[in-house]
Amino acid sequence: MKNLKIAIQKSGRLNEKSVLLLKNCGLDFENYKSSLITTVSNFNLEILFLRDDDIPGYVEEGIADLGIVGENVIDETQAKVQYLQRLGFGRCTLKLAIPKDSSIDRLEDLNGKSIATSYPNILQNFLTEYKINADIQTISGSVEIAPGLGLSDAICDIVSTGGTLKSNGLKPFCDVRNSEAILIGREGLEENPIICELLQRIQSVLRAKE
Numbered sequence: 624m625k626n627l628k629i630a631i632q633k634s635g636r637l638n639e640k641s642v643l644l645l646k647n648c649g650l651d652f653e654n655y656k657s658s659l660i661t662t663v664s665n666f667n668l669e670i671l672f673l674r675d676d677d678i679p680g681y682v683e684e685g686i687a688d689l690g691i692v693g694e695n696v697i698d699e700t701q702a703k704v705q706y707l708q709r710l711g712f713g714r715c716t717l718k719l720a721i722p723k724d725s726s727i728d729r730l731e732d733l734n735g736k737s738i739a740t741s742y743p744n745i746l747q748n749f750l751t752e753y754k755i756n757a758d759i760q761t762i763s764g765s766v767e768i769a770p771g772l773g774l775s776d777a778i779c780d781i782v783s784t785g786g787t788l789k790s791n792g793l794k795p796f797c798d799v800r801n802s803e804a805i806l807i808g809r810e811g812l813e814e815n816p817i818i819c820e821l822l823q824r825i826q827s828v829l830r831a832k833e
């Protein structure tokens with residue numbers, strides 16, 4: 624039988640805990656060094672190390688059978704995938720944030736302002752819901768630098784410890800949504816003994832942590 628493929632984050636907030644979860648399932652493999660694909664030596668599984676933003680697309684296309692990625696990224700890409708299991712790690716909040724000394728005080732104050740983000744779809748839905756007309760500047764990373772450079776009046780990005788905001792002279796303004804890591808599967812993922820076995824192992828690791 625062909626090996627299953629699971630996509631996990633190459634580096635960043637979810638990498639370490641994704642690797643740990645799979646290791647705790649008894650899988651034997653090497654974490655990402657330079658090869659973007661690794662074979663698990665004691666299970667019919669290959670691990671793809673990808674940018675988190677690309678994971679829902681790989682799973683939607685069926686290039687990977689499974690993936691571990693933040694809910695925020697799944698939502699943003701609007702990929703058609705199945706939610707198989709909440710994983711309880713990688714908890715964070717997508718927030719609007721503003722410079723420490725900003726005069727922005729209420730949500731309405733964002734009207735006519737520009738907001739930098741890597742999550743334009745989620746942000747647009749949020750702004751539409753609150754009838755705010757702001758200019759969204761989409762950038763793919765280091766969003767926290769934008770206000771200081773004069774690119775935007777506010778940002779919308781993931782906050783976990785709050786350290787990145789703080790060290791860039793920003794303060795949280797408003798929560799947009801919460802997120803955590805999710806195990807996703809491609810649509811039409813057939814009942815397959817290997818997937819069942821892996822899911823059972825993941826669920827028992829999660830239960831042991833409760």
Ligand code: PRP
Nearest residue numbers: 635636780781782783784785786787788
């Ligand atoms: C998020 C966000 C910040 C950082 C915030 O990045 O973009 O860079 O985490 O964390 P903190 O509040 O603990 O300082 P993410 O891990 O989603 O990685 P990516 O933007 O590179 O995909």
Ligand code: ZN
Nearest residue numbers: 635674675676
């Ligand atoms: Zn990312």
Ligand code: MG
Nearest residue numbers: 764765766781
């Ligand atoms: Mg980031």
